Amino acid sequence: MLGRIFPTFTSWARSAYEALPPHRKVEGVLTSRETSAVGKHFITVGGHRVEVDWLTFDTLKEGESLTVRCSRSYKAIQIERIKNLVE
Numbered sequence: 001m002l003g004r005i006f007p008t009f010t011s012w013a014r015s016a017y018e019a020l021p022p023h024r025k026v027e028g029v030l031t032s033r034e035t036s037a038v039g040k041h042f043i044t045v046g047g048h049r050v051e052v053d054w055l056t057f058d059t060l061k062e063g064e065s066l067t068v069r070c071s072r073s074y075k076a077i078q079i080e081r082i083k084n085l086v087e
Helices: 002-019 054-059
Strands: 024-035 040-047 047-051 065-070 076-081
Touching: 002 024, 024 047, 047 076
Parallel strands: none
Antiparallel strands: 024 040, 024 065, 040 047, 065 076
16 A cells, blocks of 8 residues: 555655645757657756647747746746847
8 A cells, every 4th residue: 555655645746746836947049959759748848848738849940049947857837939139
């Protein structure tokens, strides 16, 4: 019985810890977009690989300047485009 409860509790505790602030802030240019073999979508911004959902993956283009707020395991929470002042 304890063998079933402990993994469930640790999974729940890990998820709760991940959701708590402080969140990571990544800024930079979107340099690549990748899809893993299991169907997860990732973008690379400022040298960090960030997991995003499929809609965000389809919307963003390489070369855009972004500010990404993400969880401790680099899952995107909020993404903002940075407008270039010089065009």
